[in-house]
Amino acid sequence: MFLSNLSIKRPIFATVMMLALVTLGIFSYRRLPIDMYPDVEIPVLSIVTKFPGASPETVEREVTKRIEEAVNPIPGVKHVISVSRESVSQVVVEFNLEVRINEASQEARAKVNTIRGDLPQAIEEPIIQKLDVSAIPAVSLAVRSDRLSPRDLTTLVEKKVKRRFENLSGVGKVDLVGESKREVNVLIDPNRLEALKMGVDEVISGLQAENVNTPLGRLNREASEFTLRIAGKPEEVEGFKTMVIGQRLGRPVTLGEVAEVQDGMEEQRSLALVNGIPAVSMNILKQSGANTVAVVERVKKEIQRLQPELPPGTRVEVVRDASTFIRDSVKDVQETIVIGAILTVLIVFCFLNSWRSTVITGLTLPISVISSFIVMNFMGMTLNVMTLMALSLAIGLLIDDAIVVRENIVRHLEKGEDHFTAAREGTSEIGLAVLATTLSVVAVFVPVAYMKGIMGRFFFQFGITVAFAVLVSLFVSFTLDPMLSSRWVDPDIERQGKRNVVARGLDVFNRWFDRTADRYRSLIAWALDHRKTAFLITTLAFLGGLFLFGTLQNEFFPKFDAGEFQINMKTAPDASIEESRDRLAAVLTAFKKIPEIKHTYATIGAGDTGTVRDVGLYVKLKEKKERRRSQEQVQEAVRKALKDLPGILPSILEAGRMDDRKPLLVSIRGDDLNLLKKYAAELKRKMYTIPGIVDLDVTLEQDIPEYRLIVDRERAVDVGVNSGQIVRTLGALVGGQAVTTYEDEDGDAVNVRVRLPVALREDVSQIEQLDLSAQKQGVGPVLVPLGNLVRYERQTTPSEINRQGLSREVVVSANLDKLALGTAVERVKKATEDLKMAPGYRIIFAGETEHMEESFGYMAEALILAILFVYLILAAQFESFIDPLAIMLSLPLSLVGMAGMLVLTRDTVNMMSLIGLILLMGLVTKNAILLVDYTKVLRSRGMERREAIITAGRTRLRPIMMTTLAMIFGMLPLALALGAGSEMRAPMARAVIGGLITSTFLTLLVVPVVYSLLDDLGGWVRRKWGKEENQ
Structure with a gap:
């Protein structure tokens, strides 16, 4: 050559x-940078719109549906999924992989701007951004102090610590959790307002008019120019008390007369706790395309630089580090490469x-x-x-x-x-x-x-x-x-x-192998003399492999021990943040009985769409070698510990998943919420009876209690009050309204919020006693009791409303315990065969099931193409369309060992084992090629066919066994699954090793037989074709 x-x-x-x-x-x-997985950009957009105070149904009707209808016609849209929660709408638009996300984002922004006038005026501007499906925090930090108050600690984190990390290369976003922001609280005294016959709107407008720093113009004198500015904003919080907000009885009324002014904090809507101890935490997300390990390394170096600059008693600590598992996994694979290479070389040394x-x-x-x-x-x-x-x-x-x-x-x-x-x-x-x-x-x-x-x-x-x-x-x-x-x-x-001890030992091995090769020569001769028997043995082995393959369960990806997991919990529908914290405390107390847990990091109300009922708990386990139980066993212990705790609905998830959903998702789609609830309850009941399906949850199962105020419009018109005035007044008094700002010592703006004291907004009966200010013709300003204009009803509303494909849906989700996803889906389908639903309602398996079915289909296409390409290459080499068939017969024989090995190791059919199957299609042909190729070489030199087949088998046995054992021992470290996350990779190596073992032995037996049969067939065809041509 x-x-x-x-x-x-x-x-x-x-x-x-x-x-x-x-x-x-x-x-x-x-x-080359280090990362866990390839950086794959999946085109997904998130549109988050906040609608303060709105119920989930109102959010769905007024915001979510309109945005869905606007973005759905965009070319390339694959799915439109939304969730409407209290005060928040989130619409997620998933595009086909070929779509350019930047262009799609611009078009979505244009579509939303087009309908902006149709959306409620009270909403905040929709936030449209690319959604990184792998956008879990690269690292989470907790800032704690023994000396600073929660408010001062939050100020320090916001003004100094957070900004330092935001400026680091590769950092995309820093989310604060558990902060206690400074706020000027103006707590209205309704009795004082009533005495002065003032309304809340007067207080707000007066405060806004007084608290101004406005340029008035310029003064010019010869060569000089001066700016004239009115300085109406107070330098101290106490200055708000003396602000004049109106006139009554010919005298000015100050803010201090009708309200208590406090230099306080915002109402806390989120908490962060490390091992149950409060902290201000920062979840640092990397930019799309940035390297996780590099970002975490920069963050850790910045912590070392920042720590000496912080006040005494203040410390920054890492509570979650995504790079640790990445480094461990990469290190494990690198070690398997080295060990596999050493074992492979030793095999070569033994034979050569x-x-x-x-x-x-x-x-x-x-x-x-x-x-x-x-x-x-x-x-x-x-x-x-x-x-x-x-x-x-x-x-x-x-x-x-x-x-x-x-x-x-x-x-x-x-x-x-x-x-x-x-x-x-x-x-x-x-x-x-x-x-x-x-x-x-x-x-x-x-x-x-x-x-x-x-x-x-x-x-x-x-x-x-x-x-x-x-x-x-x-x-x-x-x-x-x-x-x-x-x-x-x-x-x-x-x-x-001279020959040393090792050499003499290898001589003994090689003499044994030569004797084995002679026995194989005899085996080939026997197989050629008993071709039907040899073929029958191979056929029975293949049928046995098919039977074993049919017994295997299937799932998307195998589970692995990451040494960490996430628990998402929902507390009672009417739970306050204090109640959620108490429920969390009970969980952490139960965890003290589980020795494998190293530390915990909990959040309440985290994220753009989180509420005070949403509790996230990250659990870090001790090193694998320091604990007796695997992660799966620890999760089972956690599940048992949480089972009897009241007031929580827990979901245990693998840390680092691409989404926060469970693996088994069953969606029922339709329009009527009551029917969806009914069908979901029946579906959940049926799924409860299936062993292995655990942690069942239904999206419409928890309703939030609420009071609905119904305005008597006739009475309102009589006294000169409209619904808008009622909304503005109650919104300010109950919900609180940030009406202006106060500039702190550093020149940063601090919200000034007007609202009722907590003690006066605990019950709806207190709201009825509030007064509204109205202008009555001929009389002037009068106060009207709110109870005269409205009545209230206690009702419930869904905690969230899910939609997909422009239709409502209820999702029943579950975890799986010792049950593969494919098997679970089949059992759920069987259990729901008799579930009767109204026309237009349907059950759909979503999430991981959808991805699995789609990916398995693509994998089947890849397998068919691989087999076709191999055949074409062999046909080109041998200049024959028949000879390659003898080699191709070795392909199905690999299924026998693959199925047997997966059954033996209790693995499933998943993406990794299927990749191993495709790899086998290329590997098992190598042995058959060596046999057939050398047989043809010998025949071309004049050797008789039978002798050529036997000689080729005897001669090529050594390289065949060398290559097969080299591949097996090279993959052995990977198959043993000893390192971090190796359980996910092991099925691929096990499938290949099992397939190689049986395919090699069956190939050595059946390929010579099939080659001779095909050669006879070719000779018969040539003879028959020759006779026809002669005729």
Whole structure:
């Protein structure tokens, strides 16, 4: 072959090429950032609109539905999902993967602006932003102080600490939780207002008119100019008390006469607690595309710089660090690569019985692995679990070509050829077969790399990395391997020197293997004489594999031990923030009996859409080696601990999930909320009876109590009051209204909020006693008791209303305990067969189930394309459409071992094990190619078919066993799943190892038989065709 001949003739050229690859690879490696998964941009927009004081039904009707209808016609929209909660609307628009998110964002913004006039005036401006589905906090920090008050600590965090982290490269957003912001509270005294016959609107307008700093113009005198400004804003909070807000009985009325003015805090609507101790926390989210590990590293360095600048007794601590698990996972995969490479080289040494041959062959590994970093850097990849897992799985593959080439060269040397001739002829003889086997492996990974859907984006880097590394190994095998074989004389082959203990031990092993090869020669002869029996044995094995495969459960991704998890809890519908904190305290007390828990980080009311009833609890476990139970077992203990605690609805989720939903989501869609509630209750009851389905939750199950005030319009008109005035007055007194601002010592604005004292807004009967100011013709301002104009009703409203596809939906969600997702879906479908619903109502499995079914479909397409590509490559190599069929028969045989291994290790059919199946399509053909190719070579030299088949089997058994064992031992560390997150990666390696074991043995038996049968068939066809032509 040209490359091998050139390398033998010009060894410096081959050496320089290898050095260039290694140099570029090392340079590229230093530039590769570390991350957990490939950075995949999924085009999703979030539109959040706040409507203060509005119920979920009002939010849905007035805001959510109108925004949905506006954005739904945008080209490329895949799903429109929304949730309407008290005071907040969130519409999530998911686009097809091909859509450019920036263009879609501009169009969505234009659509919302078009309908802005149709939305209520009281809403805040809709916030439209790209939603990073992986936008979990990269790191969470807690700031605590032994000396500062909560308000002063919040001020410190807002003005100094938060800004320092916001300025760091890669930081996208810093969310504060548990802050106690400074606020000037103006607490109205209704009795004083009544005595002075003043209304709240007068107080507000008077306060706004007095609290001004307004430029009045300029004074010009000759060469000088002065600005004239009125300074109406007080320098101290006490100054608000003397502000004149109106006139009564010919005298001015000050704010201090009708209200108490306090330099206080905003009403707290969120809390953060570390191990139950209050703190001000910061959830730091990275920018889309930024590297998690790099961002966390910058944050930690900034903490070290910031700490000495903080007041005594104040400290910043890391309570959640997403980079820890990433580093541990990447480190584990790197270690599996090294251990796998060592085991692979040892296998080669055992068979070749020569350290020089082992070195020549083993050099392929580091060169191929290091060279793969070149394409990773060029294509903007990262060192993540997917790319490193690709290299880990490819360890056995990378040395395959070198093994086959070197073994053939050694065989020629043992026949008496000189080193140059053996290197040239040995490589040339096996070259096309090695090329075909390598291209077969590449062919199965091209469809994986270009698979459609979200998973296709995630596996793109995996497929490209394997394909490039394998091609580099082929290049090394055709250049460096023959060059070193021709120049580096192996004393073992020339029988020079003494044989040490290791060498003598290997001699014993190789003599045993030679005897085994002779027995295999006899086995081939028997199989050729009993072709029906051999074929029957293989068929029965295949049917057994199909049976085992049918017993396997299926899920999207395997669970893994991350050493951390999240618990989202909802408290009672009418719970206050104090009640939620008490419920949380009970949970933390129960956790003290679970020794595996290292620390906890809890939040109440966090996020843009969080309420005081939403409790998030992050649980960090001790190191894997320091605890007796796995994460799954700890979660089961947590589930039992929470079971008997009243007032909470817990949901246990894996930390770091792409969304905060449970794996099993069953959606019922329709329009009537009452019908949806009824159907959901029946569905939940049926799901409760299915073992393994736990933590059931229904979105419409909890209703929020509320009072509805109904205006008597006739009475209101009689006294000169309209509904808008009632809304403004009650909104200010009950909800509180920030009417103006106060400039603090640093010049920052502090809200001045007007409202009733807490003691006067505890019950609706107190609201009825409030007075409204009205202008009565001929009389002037009068006060009208609110109770004369309104009546109230106590009702309930849904805590949230979910919608998808412009229709309402209720979602029944659940966790799974020792039950695979696919099995759970089948059992739910069976349990709901008799659930009768009205026309227009339907059950849909959403979330992870939808992704799984879509991805499995794309995986099936990739598998079919991989098989087709392999066949076309083999047909091109053998210049025959029939001969490749003997090789292709080895593909289904891999299913036997794969199914058996997954059953043995209690794994499921998931995305990882299916990738292993596709990988097998390229691997198992390698052995069959070596057999068939050498058989054809021998026949072309004049050997009779039967003898050629037997001789080829005897000769190729050694490289076949070497490559198979090299691949098995190369993947063994990955299959053992000993490191962080390795449980997710292990099924892929286990599937490959199981498939390789059975496929290798069955291939050695059945391929010679099928080859002979197909050859007979081809001969019969040629004879029959020849007779017809003669006729």
